[in-house]
Amino acid sequence: MSQSLKQPNRLREGGRIDRARTLSFTFNGKRYQGHAGDTLASALLANGVDIVNRSFKYSRPRGIVAAGAEEPNALVQLGSTEAAQVPNVRATQQALFDGLTAQSTNGWPNVQRDVMSLVGKLGGRFMPPGFYYKTFMAPASMWMTYEKYIRKGAGLGRSPMERDPDSYDHLNQHCDLLVVGAGPAGLAAALTAARGGGRVILCDEQEEMGGSLLDSRELLDHQPAARWAEQVVTELAGLDNVTLLPRTTANGYHDHHFVTLHERCTEHLGETAPTVDGYRPTRSRMHRVRAGQVLLATGAHERPLVYAGNDVPGNLVAGAVSTYIRRYGVVPGEKLVLSVSNDHAYRAALDWDEAGREVVAIVDARRHPDGELVEQARARGIRIIEGSAVIEAKGDKRVSAARVATIDAEAFTVTGQAETLACDTIASSGGYSPVIHLASHTGARPTWNDEILGFVPSLVKGVHAAGSARGLHDLAEGLADGSAAAARALAALGLSAEAITLPQVDARREGTACALYQVPHEKPTLRAPKQFVDLQNDVTAAAIELATREGFESIEHVKRYTAMGFGTDQGKLGNINGMAIAARCLGKSIPEVGTTVFRPNYTPVTFGAIVGRHCRELFDPERYTALHQWHVEHGAEFEDVGQWKRPWYFPRTIDGKKESMDEAVARECLAVREKVGILDASTLGKIDIQGPDAREFLGRIYTNKWAKLAPGRARYGLMCKDDGMLMDDGTTSCLAENHFLMTTTTGGAAGVMEWLELWHQTEWPELDVTFTSVTDHWATMTVTGPEARKLLAEITDIDLDRDSFKFMDWREGRVADVPARVFRISFTGELAYEINVQANYAMHVWKTLFAHGEKYGLTPYGTETMHVLRAEKGFIIAGQDTDGSVTPEDLGMQWAVGYDKPNSWVGKRALSRSDTRRADRKQLVGLRPKDPKVVLEEGAQIVFDPDHAIPMPMVGHVTSSYYSPTLGSGFALAVVKGGQSRMGETVYLPMADGKTHAAEIVGTIFVDPKGERQNV
Amino acid sequence: MFLIYCPYCEEHREEEEFHPKGQAHIARPADPEACSDEQWGDYLFFRDNPRGIHHELWVHAVGCRKFFNITRNTVSYEILETYRMGEQPRFTAEYPEGKPAEAAAARAEEVERQEGVKA
Secondary structure (H helix, E strand, C coil), rough: CCCCCCCCCECCCCCCCEEEEEEEEEEEEEEEEEEEEEHHHHHHHHHCCCCCCCCCCCCCEEEECCCCCCCCCEEECCCCCCCCCCEEEHHHCECCCCCCEEEEEECEEEECCEECCHHHHHHHHCCCCHHHHHHCCCCHHHHHHHHHHHHHHHHCCCCCCCCCCCCCEEEEEEEEEEEEEECCCHHHHHHHHHHCHHHHEECCCCCCCCCHHHCCCCCCEEEEEHHHHHHHHHHHCCCCCEEEEEEEEEEEEEEEHEEEEEECCCCCCCCCCCCEECCCCCCCEEEEEECCCCCCCEEEEEECECCCCCCCCCCCEEEHHHHHHHHHCCCCEEEEEEEEECCCHHHHHHHHHHHHCCEEEEEECCCCCCCCHHHHHHHHHCCECCCCCEEEEECCEEEEEEEEEEEEECCEEEECEEEEEECCCEEECCCCCEHHHHHHHHCCCCCEEECCCCCCCCCCCEEEEEEHCCCCCCCCHHHHHHHHHHHHHHHHCCCCCCCCCCCCCCCCCCCCCCCCCECCCCCCCCCCCCCEEEECCCCHHHHHHHHHCCCCCCCHHHHHHHHCCCCCCCCCCCHHHHHHHHHHHCCCCHHCCCCCCCCCCCCCHHHHHHHHHCHHHHHCCCCCCCCCCHHHHCCCCEEEEEEEEEEECCCCEECECCCHHHHHHHHHHHHHHCCCCEEECCCCEEEEEECHHCCCHHHHCCCCCCCCCCCCCCEEEEEEECCCCEEEEEEEEEECEEEEEEECCCHHHHHHHHHHHHHHHHHHCCCCCCCEHHHHEEEEEEECCCCCHHHHCCCCCCCCCCCCCCEEEEEEEEEEEEEEEEECCCCCCCEEEEEEEEEEHHHHHHHHHHHHHHHHHCCCCHHHHHHHHHHHHHCCCCCCCCCCCCCHHHHHHCHHCCCCCCCCCCCCHHHHCCCCCCCCCCCEEEEEEEECCCCCCCCCEEEEECCCCCCCCCCCCEEEEECCCEEEEEEEEEECHHHHHCCCCEEEECCCCEEEEEEECCCCCCCCCCCCHHHH | CCCEECCCCCCECCCCCHHEEEEEECCCCHHHCCCCCCHHHHHHHHHCCCCCCCEEEEEECCCCCCCCEEECCCCCCCEEEEEEECCCCCCCCCCCCCCCCHHHHHHHHHHCCCCCCCC
């Protein structure tokens, strides 16, 4: 075989690529060509690109090491435009498409010539774990400055700065059996379950289903293994009870068999989803699968050996070499040295040899390897060096030679003279680690299996593992295991599986593998050339040894100290080697050292896929009142209150100039105080309470008395938690003897509803009472101001006479010819009527009010004016003037507390605790700034002595603060320690800008202290 | 995300429909005024945090609005049972495999006795 001219490492034939379709791509600004079916990694290797990145800490040149999700080095930044940027894409998992543009995520100014590598070269041996923290520690204040430059030099990709043109979806899925992984075990499992009639989802992270069968040398039913995979996939695709999800990674195993699958729908087609008929399809989908049972057929990751210089480009794991040759028709070098601890890895040398390139030698750590693959290699005349290993790779930007020596793995020593073999590629295999990540997500700790030299998953109920994922690496065993596991899973659900005829596999004799992780060097680990364990985070064997010497014994501590496994690859290649090294240094076994915990996600997931459609206007639902359209048409600025959009203020345009908020609010305030204003108060929570025990219930849940509230009357109530702290307030009206209407704050409505249900259902189920939320059913319009009565009288049949319809009364009647409840409740201190009508009549009533209101100067006002007016009256807002640590007594609202009620209402007992009786509790007071032009900042801290040395004792803070057009000055509500007994005293508010404001403690009512205006 | 069986709706629903409300079976003292500050403080502020079996109060917030109890293993997150207000758990720290038959019978009687409970 020879190679194509443009792609020096591409074989003329073989592989699963389509040579008829040539694709162009750009890497680090240079154009290359590959073929359909390539990954970016296989295309780069085909073009002989050795260096794909610079390492994280030492800036050493790095090449492609693996062929799948475990790749630690080949992280690229994808995207030809700003909006299309995607960071940290593994080139081994990115399908090649025409026009693909990628850059190395690391390396400055570029990967070939990297300034930071000087740090690695010169400072290299002086960069132990914790180097940055130890070196740039003092002064502490400078760390932020150092860090900025360290990060610039390190860096791991960047986020796009422009809006993502793509869309993403979430999909809820249900199935009997979820099979993760479509290799031999997964395919056999899915087929078994599917033929039995179970609802099956089969997902696989690769471009093509088949897993290891796609590059296997073995025959199934006397034909290439990939053929069998194709046949099974074809059959499964034709079954209605099967959902096949290729290009779909099971990234997280959450509670109760809830698994999140991330399907990349268009990422193999372009950097953004290519439009079809002017429509841009979903780029990726998050499948939220709730499975009956889950079968993990996730295979295994090959462990590389840890030897000196094992990070120089040209060092690969053995299986990746086979994958590149057999699946992509790419030989990643000319001369191979293979260093192994097991038989299986020999196939890399056989594949290399068949590709027509030179196998310099196979270096086997075992003294007498004798399996079938070993014999095949011998028969081809390949040199096998027994009882030895590659102890060091030589070379700078590419491997130039391998130093090979006989070793004693158990004694961890080099026993013979090293021989130097010229080569450009070193492949290694230290065995196979089952992919236990998803099983670990369930919280089950994996257990070490000495026979397979790896951790196997522990499984919680309903989870099964099959094949390589539980250490059964033999093909025939894996197929049978997958089928059996599927049958077990279905049986657990009470479903029957159908036995399938498994394909015939020729039995193969394999020799026993030996345990080898870190390869000894002539020099001790701390002085040997760097032996890398975690390539992505630049963690060396020496770093782990040093960590154990410094006293880190727990593997979790070693991990955090060295940063092993903290990269985006989560240490898929390096973790077991790292644990083995820690175990050796600590004189323990690997199971004694234990493993670290894997957490979701298995591979990085873009935020787009996590967010799905829940972004921008669909991020959170918006609630509109029945009058919303009117507010929009009249130029209201809106404020978010919970999910509600409430008019904030209504700026007018006068002489072509739009009012500022302050101007609009001042005008609205004066309109209410002098004429009449109207507020859309529909968002107030409204709960309809009925039943013979409704009154009793109110008496227990509110702090004040309800026993004597007559039909036609309303009362303001305070609601506390049982710790005595105010949680909500509002008025409740007696509609009839057994029927009340409770109002709550806008934001507190749902919480209060749940609160009422909690007490009724858990503590007082004997009370006969029901609660119904009617917030959306009624629209509420507050007409308030001296002219309110005259205006309302024009359009209602209700007698508004001041003596028959008194303050805190409510009446039923008609307003604007529709049925209405009118409540004489005031949150402004002025004469006020709250008109409640069925929500769908609200616009009609509102417009009728305006038709009649012009002559009275009817002015719409928003929440800001509402706040100013209520604060002028000292009316609190629960959640603004209170924060869950304020009692009714702290608010000076003893008048609303029924101390002598017969029951121990919610919150009562707590009011007599020693803490709630303290005299120095923070209490609500008014503040009048000494400079009337000053409007204090809400949240500003209060001190008694502004000359006190810093830190000053802080004694309270401002809760509400506004400018009052009525007073012509700023004013505020605040909580101050012992404030109620400090009337007339001066407090100080030191501000961030260095100014200190002075204010006088006054009562909380600033306007109409006697409350005469609301009673007119 | 949990999959929770609502004992009132008698269906498994996603956790998104429910709110957790803390430890279950915390009875409010019958006569709060008779409690010492310490007793009242215990009732208000102190909760168990067991490793293993835990009884929790939940509400089917966007479903039937009913409060009910869950027996959950805080290590494995397995939900062993859900039961209505007024009922007692079958799985407890004492009986992690479920109460034996006689205890279960006693429980049935208990439920019988609480038939009047409207919850």
